[in-house]
Amino acid sequence: MIRQGAIALLGRADAPTDAVEEYCSYLGEALRAHGISLAIERVPWAERGWRRALRSLRRRAKAWKGTWILVQYTALAWSERGFPLRFSRVLRILKAACVRVGVVYHDVEPFTGPRFIDRLRRRAQLHTMRRTMDLCDVAVFTVPMEKLSWMKPQYTHSVFIPVGANLPAAGEAASRKNIASDGKLSVAVFGVTGGSSTQGEIGEIVEAIRFASSRVKNLRLTVLGRNSKEAENELRRRLDCVPVEIQVLGLLSSENVARSLSSCDVLLFVRGPISTRRSSAIAGIACGLPVIASEGPETSSLIRDAGVAFYSPQKRNDLGEVLLHVLQDEHYRASLAQRSWIAQQRFFSWTVIAARYEEFLEKKGKVQPPPLTE
Numbered sequence: 001m002i003r004q005g006a007i008a009l010l011g012r013a014d015a016p017t018d019a020v021e022e023y024c025s026y027l028g029e030a031l032r033a034h035g036i037s038l039a040i041e042r043v044p045w046a047e048r049g050w051r052r053a054l055r056s057l058r059r060r061a062k063a064w065k066g067t068w069i070l071v072q073y074t075a076l077a078w079s080e081r082g083f084p085l086r087f088s089r090v091l092r093i094l095k096a097a098c099v100r101v102g103v104v105y106h107d108v109e110p111f112t113g114p115r116f117i118d119r120l121r122r123r124a125q126l127h128t129m130r131r132t133m134d135l136c137d138v139a140v141f142t143v144p145m146e147k148l149s150w151m152k153p154q155y156t157h158s159v160f161i162p163v164g165a166n167l168p169a170a171g172e173a174a175s176r177k178n179i180a181s182d183g184k185l186s187v188a189v190f191g192v193t194g195g196s197s198t199q200g201e202i203g204e205i206v207e208a209i210r211f212a213s214s215r216v217k218n219l220r221l222t223v224l225g226r227n228s229k230e231a232e233n234e235l236r237r238r239l240d241c242v243p244v245e246i247q248v249l250g251l252l253s254s255e256n257v258a259r260s261l262s263s264c265d266v267l268l269f270v271r272g273p274i275s276t277r278r279s280s281a282i283a284g285i286a287c288g289l290p291v292i293a294s295e296g297p298e299t300s301s302l303i304r305d306a307g308v309a310f311y312s313p314q315k316r317n318d319l320g321e322v323l324l325h326v327l328q329d330e331h332y333r334a335s336l337a338q339r340s341w342i343a344q345q346r347f348f349s350w351t352v353i354a355a356r357y358e359e360f361l362e363k364k365g366k367v368q369p370p371p372l373t374e
Helices: 019-032 050-064 087-096 116-135 195-213 228-238 254-262 279-286 301-305 318-328 330-348 350-361
Strands: 004-010 036-042 068-073 100-105 138-141 158-160 185-190 219-224 244-250 266-268 291-293 308-310
Touching: 004 019, 019 036, 019 068, 019 350, 036 350, 050 087, 068 087, 087 100, 087 116, 100 116, 158 350, 185 195, 185 254, 185 279, 185 318, 195 219, 195 228, 195 318, 219 228, 219 254, 228 244, 254 279, 266 279, 266 318, 279 291, 279 330, 291 318, 301 330, 308 318, 308 330, 318 330, 330 350
Parallel strands: 004 036, 004 068, 068 100, 100 138, 138 158, 185 219, 185 266, 219 244, 266 291, 291 308
Antiparallel strands: none
16 A cells, blocks of 8 residues: 655666666565655756756645655766756745755766866865755765765765665575576676776686686676676687687676576675675676675675675786686685675665665655745
């Protein structure tokens, strides 16, 4: 029985897949079990322009009085080039309509970069993120607040809720005992960042596979997800003459992603340091896999408690050494898989995540609009 309704408000859609929209869809499905419906709405500023999009939002918001609006924040969802200064106008319109505003920070830190334009972008994002904290009723962070460089003690209306894997519940931590095996050890890579990061990620993958394949027979590399097809030719070229089977699956349905990952033995995550906001890494944990990744400022105890084997990008061949250890030591591999299973049930399942949202979504009380000034 649905007792309450809420709305997830998104900005510009990402392509070819939109992980934030998928996040909201899975969250909505899990919230229904708690009697809460979650509709998905967008502010179509990229298609209609900001003026018309905000005018439309102002009209729609009149019907949302007293409703929780969960505004999803990434810098590029609210600005073409990552200067999301208009985001606060969206929140002020919502507050003027007396809705309850929650902001979900999928980007938890401003972008970095050495150029002057990068420094300007960082300042614009930091200003927006702090202004957002002043306007919202609840801020949801996908990493622990103590990991953030800009968090202030007065931001007491914050809650940490990690992301879940954008995979169907039936695929979560699948039992791999029932998956047919052809005798190969399979290494999964789920998603390639693309752009300027592609070559670096391919280089790490190739180096690790070369190292492991020189000591382990019957090795398979399975690459799937975003930008995997774009990376295929380079991967095949650089792994030519290496005794490894390569399969590149491209974009798959969430059901097939879960099935493909669950048939593998280990997930390589080379898209930067692992954290509780990296859904492509959490997907490995959700499918009961050992995950090999590097640590960073956002890596929390929830990740360390999961089945993650850490490598150092600064140490030559360390990724290959760690991969080789996981592949050769069956007992170690099984223990990591068990830890991933337990972490999924305790921290990363959509059931647990929805319960955390329910804690504040069911709170009552009148929401007063703040002064509409910058």
